[in-house]
Amino acid sequence: MTVGAADASHPRRGGTAAAHESAGAPADAASAHRQVDPLLPDEGDRLVADLYSDYGLRLVRAALLLVGDKPTAEDVVQEAFIGLYRALNRLTSPDKALAYLRVSVVNGCRSVHRARRLYLQRPAAVDQPVWSAESAAIAKEDARLTLQAIARLPRRSREVLALRYYLDLSDAEIAKALGISRGTVSSTASRALTALARELKEEDEL
Amino acid sequence: VTPAEVSRIEARVRGAYAEATATIAADDIAAHAPARKGSAADRFGRKRIARRVVPIVAALAVLLVVAAALVLPHVLAGPAKRHPAVHPSGAPVYMITNVAPEVLSVVDTRTGQVTARIRPPNSPFGFWLSVAAEGPLTFIAGDLGGRGGGSSQPEISLLYRIQLTSRGTVSSMRLTSRISGRLLGTTIAPGGTYLGYLLVGNRASIGWNWAKSPRLVIKNLVTGTVVADWPVAKKDVIGSLSLSHGGREFAATSYFYQAVGGQSVEDLSQRTVVLSPRTSDRGIDSLPALSQQAGPAVLSPNGDALYQIVATGRLTATSWHADYRQWFALEEIDTHTGAVMATLHRWSGLWRQFSPVLALDPTGRYLLIANGTSVAMVDLRTDRYTALPALPRRATGYFTRLLLPQGQAWIMWMAW
Numbered sequence: 043m044t045v046g047a048a049d050a051s052h053p054r055r056g057g058t059a060a061a062h063e064s065a066g067a068p069a070d071a072a073s074a075h076r077q078v079d080p081l082l083p084d085e086g087d088r089l090v091a092d093l094y095s096d097y098g099l100r101l102v103r104a105a106l107l108l109v110g111d112k113p114t115a116e117d118v119v120q121e122a123f124i125g126l127y128r129a130l131n132r133l134t135s136p137d138k139a140l141a142y143l144r145v146s147v148v149n150g151c152r153s154v155h156r157a158r159r160l161y162l163q164r165p166a167a168v169d170q171p172v173w174s175a176e177s178a179a180i181a182k183e184d185a186r187l188t189l190q191a192i193a194r195l196p197r198r199s200r201e202v203l204a205l206r207y208y209l210d211l212s213d214a215e216i217a218k219a220l221g222i223s224r225g226t227v228s229s230t231a232s233r234a235l236t237a238l239a240r241e242l243k244e245e246d247e248l
Numbered sequence: 249v250t251p252a253e254v255s256r257i258e259a260r261v262r263g264a265y266a267e268a269t270a271t272i273a274a275d276d277i278a279a280h281a282p283a284r285k286g287s288a289a290d291r292f293g294r295k296r297i298a299r300r301v302v303p304i305v306a307a308l309a310v311l312l313v314v315a316a317a318l319v320l321p322h323v324l325a326g327p328a329k330r331h332p333a334v335h336p337s338g339a340p341v342y343m344i345t346n347v348a349p350e351v352l353s354v355v356d357t358r359t360g361q362v363t364a365r366i367r368p369p370n371s372p373f374g375f376w377l378s379v380a381a382e383g384p385l386t387f388i389a390g391d392l393g394g395r396g397g398g399s400s401q402p403e404i405s406l407l408y409r410i411q412l413t414s415r416g417t418v419s420s421m422r423l424t425s426r427i428s429g430r431l432l433g434t435t436i437a438p439g440g441t442y443l444g445y446l447l448v449g450n451r452a453s454i455g456w457n458w459a460k461s462p463r464l465v466i467k468n469l470v471t472g473t474v475v476a477d478w479p480v481a482k483k484d485v486i487g488s489l490s491l492s493h494g495g496r497e498f499a500a501t502s503y504f505y506q507a508v509g510g511q512s513v514e515d516l517s518q519r520t521v522v523l524s525p526r527t528s529d530r531g532i533d534s535l536p537a538l539s540q541q542a543g544p545a546v547l548s549p550n551g552d553a554l555y556q557i558v559a560t561g562r563l564t565a566t567s568w569h570a571d572y573r574q575w576f577a578l579e580e581i582d583t584h585t586g587a588v589m590a591t592l593h594r595w596s597g598l599w600r601q602f603s604p605v606l607a608l609d610p611t612g613r614y615l616l617i618a619n620g621t622s623v624a625m626v627d628l629r630t631d632r633y634t635a636l637p638a639l640p641r642r643a644t645g646y647f648t649r650l651l652l653p654q655g656q657a658w659i660m661w662m663a664w
Contacts, residue, residue, distance in 0.1 A: 094281035102277050103269035112272055120282045172268050175366075175410075175421040179271040183422065188264035207258065208265040239249045239257045 086130040093139055094123055100209065101147050107204040108151035110171025110193070118154060122146035144209075144219045148201055155197065191241045199234035202227055339614045339625065340384045342416050343607065345639075345662035346376050352389060354416050357616070357623060357664065360637030363416030368406070369423075377405060378444070380434040381610050381663040385412040388424065388442060390431035405431035407442065407469050425469055433661070434469065435491040436610070442469040443495045464532065466495060466525075476525035481533045488544040490554075493612075497551030497583065498523040500532055501542035518542035520556065522583045538586050543576075544604055549612040553589065554581045555628075557604045557617070560594070572599040578617065578626070592626050593617075593633045607662045616664050 098119060105115035125146050126139060133139060172179050173189030180186045192200055198220070205216045206227075213227045220227070249257075342363070343355050354364040368376060368391040378390040387410045392403065405427045411419040429446030437443055446465045465477040475495055484502040491498050503518040519537035527535055538554065545556035560575045578593040597619070604619040615626040621639040626632070 090281050098281070099272070099274050099277060103272050106269060106272060107265055112276065115272070116277055120278070123281050172271060175418040177369075180267055182267055184260070185264040185267035187420075188260050189268055192261065192264070203261060204265070207261045208269065235254050235257050235261075236249045238261065239253050242257065242260065 086127065089130075089136050089139060090123060090126055093126070093143065097140060097143065098123075101143060104204055104209055105147050105151055106172060107208055108148070108200060109154045110173060112172075114154055118147055118150035121150055141215070141218060144205075144211075144215075145221075148205075148219055151201075152197070188238070188242065191238050194241070195234050195237060198222075199230055199237075202230045203234055206231060338611070339627070340381065340609050340664045342385065342412055343616060343623075343662050343664035344379050344381075344387050344389070344410075345605075345618070346379075350375060352376050352379065352410075354412060354418070355639060356416050357625070357636050360623070360639055362639075364412070364418050366410065366418060366421065369408075369421065377431050378433045378661060379663045380436060381607075382409075382436050383610060385414070385419075386410070387412070387663060388434055388436070390427075390434060390444065392430060403430050404428060405446070407431065407434070407444070427467065427469055427472065429465060429467075431469075433489050433491065435493060435495070437493055437495055441495075443467070443475065443491060444469045464489075464500065466491065466498060476523070476528035478523060478528060479531045481531060484533060488542070490546040492547045492551035493549040494551065496524060497547055499538075499545050499547050499554055499583075501545055501556075502532065503542040520545060520554070522547075522551075522554065538581065538583065544606050546606045546608045546615070547583070548608070552583060554583050555579070555592070555606060555608070555615055556581060557606065559599075559602070573597070574599045574602070576602065576604075578615075580628075590631065592628075592631055593624070605662055607664055609664055614664075616662065618662060 101119045101122070102112075102115050105118045106112060109115050109118060122143050126143060129142060130139075133142065171177065171193070173186060173193050175186070175190075177186075180189065192203060195203070201220055202216055205211045205219060206213075211219065213224045213231075216227045217224045222230075341356060341358060343357050344352050344366075345355065346352060350367060352366040353362045354366070355361070356363050366389075375392040376389060377392050380388050382388060389408050389410055391406045391408065407424045407427060408421050409424045410421045413419045424442070427444065427446065431444050431446050434442060434444040444467055446467060463477050464480050466475040467473065468475065476498070480502070481504075484504050488501040489499065499520065499522050501518070501520045503516060506515050506517055518541050519533075520539045520542060521532055521535045522538050523532065523535065539556070539558070541556070541558045543557040543559065545554050547554055555578065557576055557578050560577050573596055575594060575596050577591050579588050580590040580592060581587070582589055592615075602619070604617060607616045607618075608614070609616070613628055615628055617624045617626065618639070623636040623639060625634045625636055627634075
């Protein structure tokens with residue numbers, strides 16, 4: 043991780059990749075705004091560039107699981123990074139930048155779904171989501187059925203599953219990214235898995 | 249749910265995520281982070297005035313949107329649209345057709361609205377060839393899957409089974425079989441066997457021109473067994489084909505212009521024949537004709553009746569493009585005697601717009617008729633004719649049929 047080497051020499055940074063993985067939310071950053079000097083422009087540019095290099099692809103893939111198509115997923119992540127520029131002066135620590143990006147990506151995906159509710163009412167052609175029967179992206183039928191079953195879950199369940207089973211975040215990190223309690227994360231994941239087990243069992247029996 | 253099941257589901261979710269995310273490679277996304285936007289002042293603290301003005305403008309915008317949402321519907325609303333009554337009990341709701349050749353459109357026949365569009369998932373050509381209904385929400389569709397490698401290889405058709413949801417969207421689409429030849433039509437035998445007819449030719453081009461005379465072949469689409477086949481004269485153009493549910497009777501309409509390169513209606517030679525496996529191997533142009541017309545035709549499930557759209561009266565148009573008004577009729581014909589048992593509907597229309605398509609529902613009770621964007625249904629038990637909402641016109645004439653005015657739908661076949 044290229045940013046790790048730069049972190050080690052910076053007094054405000056943890057200096058390890060693990061420190062970057064610790065989650066944080068914009069709300070935390072706002073509360074400590076007055077205690078920390080903002081990053082200098084060059085430092086900020088470097089931080090954003092390094093974060094994009096290390097996590098850009100993974101975040102685009104996570105966004106794909108939430109919005110369903112690559113162009114939209116890439117747009118969401120690009121907007122998150124552009125938002126990070128604006129938030130740099132409010133971050134209490136560069137270590138929290140990754141957590142900020144996760145929150146931005148989740149919120150961006152929610153905005154996409156809100157916008158689509160109106161757009162999809164029109165018969166105009168749109169990119170088919172990766173889990174749809176029309177999509178040629180997924181070769182395995184089993185994976186497509188699983189993704190279709192996930193797509194029918196409530197929004198929060200989909201977000202929890204993507205953050206837990208794709209980004210491999212802990213329940214505490216998921217709780218901070220989604221702005222909910224750890225208990226809610228745990229119960230949501232449990233309910234989602236139960237629902238999936240039931241639905242996929244029915245699909246398999248058809 | 250047991251812990252073992254949870255572990256299995258977790259593994260399945262991880263596998264599905266891995267499969268989905270693998271569709272985006274590192275090279276697929278921008279190599280660098282997006283550039284920083286705005287001035288230094290914007291980046292490191294907004295101006296005080298902006299901090300005050302932006303919330304006020306945002307609040308005013310919200311108020312404006314709310315006011316518009318309350319007022320505009322009353323201002324703009326015209327008389328409420330009324331859809332015709334829903335179908336009689338038992339008639340299928342969804343039809344599938346190829347309004348454009350590269351897309352199957354699922355249409356709610358109660359509203360005329362397209363509820364799903366389906367593209368061939370694996371075909372390099374993206375060209376649907378046929379569709380048949382297995383049930384109200386289950387269809388099978390054939391796609392020209394290309395050649396087995398190289399232009400000299402035989403054509404391969406792919407057969408898919410499509411399951412719709414009750415809202416008309418696609419629930420699943422699975423590849424059922426690969427068949428050698430160009431699958432031009434399918435039907436489902438009472439036992440559930442998929443039967444289809446294909447045009448099979450040597451070194452046939454992807455277009456509709458055959459290097460040699462092709463053969464019309466009925467096959468079991470799962471086992472590949474040939475049920476029957478007939479040679480087709482190279483001059484003949486096959487207009488319509490229909491297979492009874494048992495696969496024992498087969499209707500074919502064909503036509504050709506007697507003068508080479510001619511398009512004169514008086515020069516047009518048409519015929520409809522009903523074939524059976526016992527006539528297999530005989531040229532279809534040598535078999536006795538049921539009628540001297542080649543309008544679209546479908547067989548009843550038991551093969552005893554043929555429903556066909558015919559032009560009534562003498563044709564005097566000089567060309568198939570002619571702006572010439574003609575009477576048409578939907579007739580029920582006895583396939584054994586050729587006698588017209590009933591005229592189910594009559595209408596007059598322009599000859600150049602005559603391009604109807606017929607489809608019988610799997611029970612054989614309801615007959616769907618489409619001509620251009622117009623759609624209607626006949627209940628064959630009561631002979632009741634009901635006009636249905638028209639199909640949406642295509643915005644662009646990507647594949648506008650020659651016979652139709654620019655922008656109208658192009659339909660070759662449909663099923664419901």
